[in-house]
Amino acid sequence: MAIYEAIEADTRFKIALVFGSLAILGSLVSWLFSRPPLGKNAPQLAGHSYPLLGALQFFTQRWDFIQAASAHSSTGNFSFHAGKWPVVYVSGKSEANRKLFFENKGLGFGAGYRALLGGSPDIQKDNNVLSGSVTDADDFDQLFVRRIGAMLKGPQLKANLPKLLADVRRSMDALATGKEGITNPFDSVYRMVYQLTMRTVGCNDFADDDVLLDKSLHLFEVIEQTGTPLSIMWPWIPVPARAKRLYAGFQLYMMFKKVVDERAATGKQDDDALQFMMGQGDDLSTIIQNVVGALFAGQLNSGINAAWILIYMTSKPEWFVKVRDEVESVANKYAPDSTEPLKERLMKVPMEGWDHDFPVIDLCLRESIRLQLFGTAFRRNVTNQPIPLDPEGKEVIPPGQYASMSISDFHHNNDIYNNETEWDPSRYLPDRAEDKKEAYAYAGWGMGRHPCLGMRFAKLENNMLVSFFLAYFDEITLADRNGNDTATLPRVNRNSPTAAKPLDPIWLKYKVK
Numbered sequence: 001m002a003i004y005e006a007i008e009a010d011t012r013f014k015i016a017l018v019f020g021s022l023a024i025l026g027s028l029v030s031w032l033f034s035r036p037p038l039g040k041n042a043p044q045l046a047g048h049s050y051p052l053l054g055a056l057q058f059f060t061q062r063w064d065f066i067q068a069a070s071a072h073s074s075t076g077n078f079s080f081h082a083g084k085w086p087v088v089y090v091s092g093k094s095e096a097n098r099k100l101f102f103e104n105k106g107l108g109f110g111a112g113y114r115a116l117l118g119g120s121p122d123i124q125k126d127n128n129v130l131s132g133s134v135t136d137a138d139d140f141d142q143l144f145v146r147r148i149g150a151m152l153k154g155p156q157l158k159a160n161l162p163k164l165l166a167d168v169r170r171s172m173d174a175l176a177t178g179k180e181g182i183t184n185p186f187d188s189v190y191r192m193v194y195q196l197t198m199r200t201v202g203c204n205d206f207a208d209d210d211v212l213l214d215k216s217l218h219l220f221e222v223i224e225q226t227g228t229p230l231s232i233m234w235p236w237i238p239v240p241a242r243a244k245r246l247y248a249g250f251q252l253y254m255m256f257k258k259v260v261d262e263r264a265a266t267g268k269q270d271d272d273a274l275q276f277m278m279g280q281g282d283d284l285s286t287i288i289q290n291v292v293g294a295l296f297a298g299q300l301n302s303g304i305n306a307a308w309i310l311i312y313m314t315s316k317p318e319w320f321v322k323v324r325d326e327v328e329s330v331a332n333k334y335a336p337d338s339t340e341p342l343k344e345r346l347m348k349v350p351m352e353g354w355d356h357d358f359p360v361i362d363l364c365l366r367e368s369i370r371l372q373l374f375g376t377a378f379r380r381n382v383t384n385q386p387i388p389l390d391p392e393g394k395e396v397i398p399p400g401q402y403a404s405m406s407i408s409d410f411h412h413n414n415d416i417y418n419n420e421t422e423w424d425p426s427r428y429l430p431d432r433a434e435d436k437k438e439a440y441a442y443a444g445w446g447m448g449r450h451p452c453l454g455m456r457f458a459k460l461e462n463n464m465l466v467s468f469f470l471a472y473f474d475e476i477t478l479a480d481r482n483g484n485d486t487a488t489l490p491r492v493n494r495n496s497p498t499a500a501k502p503l504d505p506i507w508l509k510y511k512v513k
């Protein structure tokens, strides 16, 4: 009898276990597959939404997806799902929308990017897109902006100028002594930018040491490239890319920790951003979050554009000549002895010169950025009120919801920029002033409430890299990997979520002066 009772109890337990498991599984599935309502008066939903991922095309074919969805909406605005959560796409074709997106105080910057960008590392305890609380993250954003602002202040940059110049010289010397006479600027110039960025917002230990520099660059690239849709939208799902990303983040963390620990143990002080933050009493994880955040804010756009500008200039001889004349005239201004080599004379250009005396290179950079600023800007409505997209509030960004806008809506718009695919710096000259045709038509350096904090530094590094490249090398042409001349500009991926290396590799061929 006792045996029968025991068997019965065991069966009852198993049945309960099966039903219990089914119930848990059922709730999990229904939670994963359910979608919250769009929010009252959000723009109409567009695109197919997959379970878990939402509008997959937003991540894989972003620009194509936006163009197609926008074309089906009378206002150009629409909603889509990122993961299970609705995002409002605010069309950048409308001047009023651009003003709202970049100026509205209720649209949080960090709160939007943290959840939806995916290239940058997880910088918060609370990196959950589903979270209602953004308070911790907001505190971090404010500290980050304060710290990066301090690192990039004029006197700090000026004090660092000799080291930055020495870095550029060292890299150019290495290129000049290389036997090939060709270089892929998306590797070489990109790395030069990384070294300057590390020197300015990171630490001298890495900037001075090729092995540490290359190792940290590799980890940076792993983190940047493992922002897959799944890992962005569902950060806790253990997809392989997520594990790779976490491990790379951990290794980067340990590299910086070693430097911080050594400095703390030996009392060694250095004049760099890392030391500055240590002096402010920031804890190790905040310091590392700040440094890595600053690398992410600075490296991609600066590195890619510094390479592109050389490619574009080389493809347009009339601009190449203008830039070369400018570099020579700046050298004449600060170091008139023309018997000295140009690369030595450029060493005498003071900070004011690097800041103000390169309007032609500045135009070239402006135009490269217009063509290369892919992807979308992000915001989140951090208020508890809807933010109307039209005077009657027929369409709104509901409270707590994310908003997104593609810069290509206006940068790659033939109504604003004549023959928009062409690299043509003269479009900004006063007689054409295409970027002034409409308000808020150029966002290369951000606009409204969040202008780029790194603009001055980015222009400085760009002016230095272009000038020294021309001071070291002559007969610069575009080439394929075998050094054969090519007239064709490489294709770009307009669907890329960020500035990106071109689809086809390209080389610069040169003769050492």
Ligand code: HEM
Binding pocket: 109, 145, 148, 201, 294, 295, 297, 298, 299, 301, 302, 305, 369, 377, 378, 443, 444, 445, 446, 447, 449, 450, 451, 452, 453, 454, 455, 457, 458
């Ligand atoms: C060619 C190089 C660069 C380009 C094209 C660029 C572009 C931009 C743009 C378009 C924004 C505004 C984004 C938005 O409104 O959603 C922005 C913001 C920002 N940029 Fe840059 N940037 C460059 C270099 C840098 C560098 C070198 C740093 C720092 C090392 C930097 C740090 C920042 C920061 C911290 C913000 C956010 C400002 C805020 O929170 O208000 N940028 N940048």
